[in-house]
Amino acid sequence: MKLFCQGIQEFDNPTDETVSECLFELPGIERFAILKIDEDHYIQCYFFDEESNEFLIEYRDGSEAKHFQLKEFLSLESTINAFIEYKNGCISWAKLGNWKKLEF
Structure with a gap:
């Protein structure tokens, strides 16, 4: 994992x-x-x-x-928790709210 x-x-x-x-330092x-x-399995934030x-x-x-x-925005704390859960193989991050499929 990277x-x-x-x-x-x-x-x-x-x-x-x-x-x-x-994540704490992202407002840079x-x-x-x-x-x-x-390349095709990741979580990202902005x-x-x-x-x-x-x-x-x-x-x-x-x-x-x-x-x-x-669809909803997350706080810093919730974003950190989601990334750590994803990293550790936990799936509870996927239940943070409603997701929409993006079209490319």
Whole structure:
């Protein structure tokens, strides 16, 4: 598993602490992070709004046909929890809200 943070840092097999630190620092220049199992299995987030400190979450489960975006925005804490759960193989992150399929 790899964590890509702000487009400039890459971590192999990141710890929970590394994931947390990466997401906490996202309101920087590049405002996204991706946690990849491989090219077609990942969760990613984008720091959306500085005023409300909200994140937009997407995940891909095998192909473009299985690429989804959460309809609701998440707090920093919820985003960190979702990434850590995904990293640890837990599926509860998928129940954060309503997901919509993205068309490419």
